Amino acid sequence: MVEPYGGRLVDRQVSETERQRRQSERRDLPTVVPFTDQLCDAEKIGIGAYSPLEGFMDSATVASVVSTGRLPNGLPWSIPILFPVPTDPALKGVGVGDTVGLLDPAGPLLGLLHVEERFPLDRAAIARATYGTDDPKHPNVADLLQGSDAAWAGKVDLVGRLPTLGGRAEWTPSESRAEFTRRGWKQVAAYQCRNPPHTAHEYIQRLTLEREDIDGLFIHPVVGRLKKGDYRPEVIMEAYDALVQNYYPKDRVALSPLTITMRYGGPKAALFLAIVRRNYGCGSYIVGRDQAGVGKYYDPYACHRIFDEFDIGVQPLRYDESFFCHRCGWMASRKTCSHPESDHGATSQTRIREALASGTPLPSDILRPEVAAILGRPGGELTN
Numbered sequence: 001m002v003e004p005y006g007g008r009l010v011d012r013q014v015s016e017t018e019r020q021r022r023q024s025e026r027r028d029l030p031t032v033v034p035f036t037d038q039l040c041d042a043e044k045i046g047i048g049a050y051s052p053l054e055g056f057m058d059s060a061t062v063a064s065v066v067s068t069g070r071l072p073n074g075l076p077w078s079i080p081i082l083f084p085v086p087t088d089p090a091l092k093g094v095g096v097g098d099t100v101g102l103l104d105p106a107g108p109l110l111g112l113l114h115v116e117e118r119f120p121l122d123r124a125a126i127a128r129a130t131y132g133t134d135d136p137k138h139p140n141v142a143d144l145l146q147g148s149d150a151a152w153a154g155k156v157d158l159v160g161r162l163p164t165l166g167g168r169a170e171w172t173p174s175e176s177r178a179e180f181t182r183r184g185w186k187q188v189a190a191y192q193c194r195n196p197p198h199t200a201h202e203y204i205q206r207l208t209l210e211r212e213d214i215d216g217l218f219i220h221p222v223v224g225r226l227k228k229g230d231y232r233p234e235v236i237m238e239a240y241d242a243l244v245q246n247y248y249p250k251d252r253v254a255l256s257p258l259t260i261t262m263r264y265g266g267p268k269a270a271l272f273l274a275i276v277r278r279n280y281g282c283g284s285y286i287v288g289r290d291q292a293g294v295g296k297y298y299d300p301y302a303c304h305r306i307f308d309e310f311d312i313g314v315q316p317l318r319y320d321e322s323f324f325c326h327r328c329g330w331m332a333s334r335k336t337c338s339h340p341e342s343d344h345g346a347t348s349q350t351r352i353r354e355a356l357a358s359g360t361p362l363p364s365d366i367l368r369p370e371v372a373a374i375l376g377r378p379g380g381e382l383t384n
């Protein structure tokens with residue numbers, strides 16, 4: 001199986017004794033409920049999903065990532081992992097050398113941030129370097145611009161875990177690696193997604209499962225902070241359960257959620273998401289058309305090309321856009337079908353969303369009936 005990024009899986013989870021001590025001493029600490037994005041990032045740092053990072057980035061690391069696309073040690077890294085200083089007046093006196101307790105909104109202590117540096121953030125420059133734009137209409141740029149103009153850097157100790165999704169465990173990288181080993185998988189392909197599956201998704205999953213060099217497929221939906229109109233995380237997971245259980249061989253596909261905030265950074269986000277999956281044990285990574293894109297900010301195939309520019313030790317499995325061709329009578333792509341676009345049925349999320357929004361029947365040609373039954377339940381499955 002592929003080694004963790006940087007050679008070693010970071011583990012900043014404290015022992016059970018230490019956890020109990022920290023929980024009982026939390027009243028002595030300055031505490032904050034951070035923005036969901038930072039809470040998710042803190043947990044991922046702690047479990048090693050962002051190896052080799054052991055904490056939130058310092059100014060030198062951010063400068064290096066922004067200007068070269070690499071960590072100071074030369075490893076490619078495309079997305080700054082930042083902890084903007086919270087505006088909470090109770091934290092006014094907190095500075096370098098202090099430890100801050102990070103609380104999840106439900107109350108428990110999730111982790112500790114050991115503040116090693118406070119530095120100014122050039123938010124517009126970071127936005128341009130990461131997302132290719134400083135347009136405040138871009139969702140992640142908007143978050144960045146609305147946040148603080150200063151950040152804290154420092155190592156994180158993980159004291160708890162975020163609440164599970166309807167009782168569904170979220171694997172840590174060491175748990176997914178153990179599971180892959182148990183199944184005898186060496187070369188695992190990761191599948192990134194943030195929507196319930198339709199036939200175009202299924203098609204590239206099947207193409208991947210047909211490959212001789214792939215032992216198993218890890219479907220790893222990103223279900224972090226929601227935007228208006230996103231599917232509820234429980235629905236995405238349930239829809240994938242329906243596909244996996246009803247159609248795929250049990251010993252070839254694994255499924256677990258990943259609670260991080262989606263970075264719609266096009267190519268840079270695709271590279272980051274692949275690095276994260278390498279830590280989970282995936283040496284191959286599926287990249288479809290316009291992965292991690294939003295609006296018209298990115299060339300739809302820039303997310304393919306970035307893997308030639310930066311070697312992260314992960315094999316990119318690059319796929320063209322696929323569609324159902326009525327003449328071929330199959331799923332196809334421009335590589336396998338000669339017919340004009342008028343013969344192609346759109347397999348788009350937009351068709352599904354429009355049907356859900358207007359209460360009309362879901363498009364049965366692009367959804368498995370088991371998946372359609374979950375999406376079509378009364379009450380609507382999109383957030384508002």
Ligand SMILES: [Zn+2]
Pocket residue numbers: 325326327328329332337338339343
């Ligand atoms: Zn065709």
